[in-house]
Amino acid sequence: EDQVTQSPEALRLQEGESSSLNCSYTVSGLRGLFWYRQDPGKGPEFLFTLYSAGEEKEKERLKATLTKKESFLHITAPKPEDSATYLCAVQPYLYSSASKIIFGSGTRLSIRP
Amino acid sequence: GAVVSQHPSWVICKSGTSVKIECRSLDFQATTMFWYRQFPKQSLMLMATSNEGSKATYEQGVEKDKFLINHASLTLSTLTVTSAHPEDSSFYICSASDPGRSPGTQYFGPGTRLLVL
Numbered sequence: 001e002d003q004v005t006q007s008p009e010a011l012r013l014q015e016g017e018s019s020s021l022n023c024s025y026t027v028s029g030l031r032g033l034f035w036y037r038q039d040p041g042k043g044p045e046f047l048f049t050l051y052s053a054g055e056e057k058e059k060e061r062l063k064a065t066l067t068k069k070e071s072f073l074h075i076t077a078p079k080p081e082d083s084a085t086y087l088c089a090v091q092p093y094l095y096s097s098a099s100k101i102i103f104g105s106g107t108r109l110s111i112r113p
Numbered sequence: 114g115a116v117v118s119q120h121p122s123w124v125i126c127k128s129g130t131s132v133k134i135e136c137r138s139l140d141f142q143a144t145t146m147f148w149y150r151q152f153p154k155q156s157l158m159l160m161a162t163s164n165e166g167s168k169a170t171y172e173q174g175v176e177k178d179k180f181l182i183n184h185a186s187l188t189l190s191t192l193t194v195t196s197a198h199p200e201d202s203s204f205y206i207c208s209a210s211d212p213g214r215s216p217g218t219q220y221f222g223p224g225t226r227l228l229v230l
Contacts, residue, residue: 032218041224043208043223044208044221046220087157091217100159
């Protein structure tokens with residue numbers, strides 16, 4: 001069964017304290033892995049798409065990496081405005097690219113000033 | 114780029130009435146759109162996949178007669194909650210995919226909060 005597991009469920013950091021969020025997945029072949037940021041009461045905001053193991057993408061203080069079993073979202077020197085829930089999702093290879101994606105339960109990140 | 118809008122952003126209605134939510138892709142054509150429901154502190158739950166010009170595909174457990182989906186053009190999909198009841202109160206979010214930009218990636222709207230009294 002295709003599955004996505006995110007850890008930790010919640011993470012509290014001090015401003016400037018770097019850390020990583022984990023997304024482990026079990027799928028019958030990976031077509032794509034996606035990271036989103038969601039603020040309370042809003043729709044998810046797209047961050048990254050990764051397609052193959054070894055791929056990395058960066059945006060400001062965020063960097064996403066991908067292996068054959070998991071993805072990491074590294075956050076460097078976070079600021080309070082980085083506080084949000086970060087969602088990971090995967091699309092199995094057997095799905096077409098226009099098909100649904102499978103979400104993890106998310107990591108709630110809180111950055112203290 | 115890849116902007117998706119939803120209207121209305123929030124709606125309050127009486128039990129038994131129907132509510133229509135619109136989802137638009139503003140700067141790209143979306144052959145496929147998705148409708149999600151989200152309960153507080155939970156992840157997104159896919160309700161249905163909507164393809165332009167054809168019937169929507171509903172996830173198991175979602176009543177298609179209650180949640181009517183129409184995808185009449187490449188930029189507009191609508192979700193109608195028929196005969197709404199308090200248990201239908203939730204946060205509804207749509208998304209759209211743009212195969213020409215980033216295959217598989219879904220771009221989400223801001224969401225619509227529905228409260229049924």
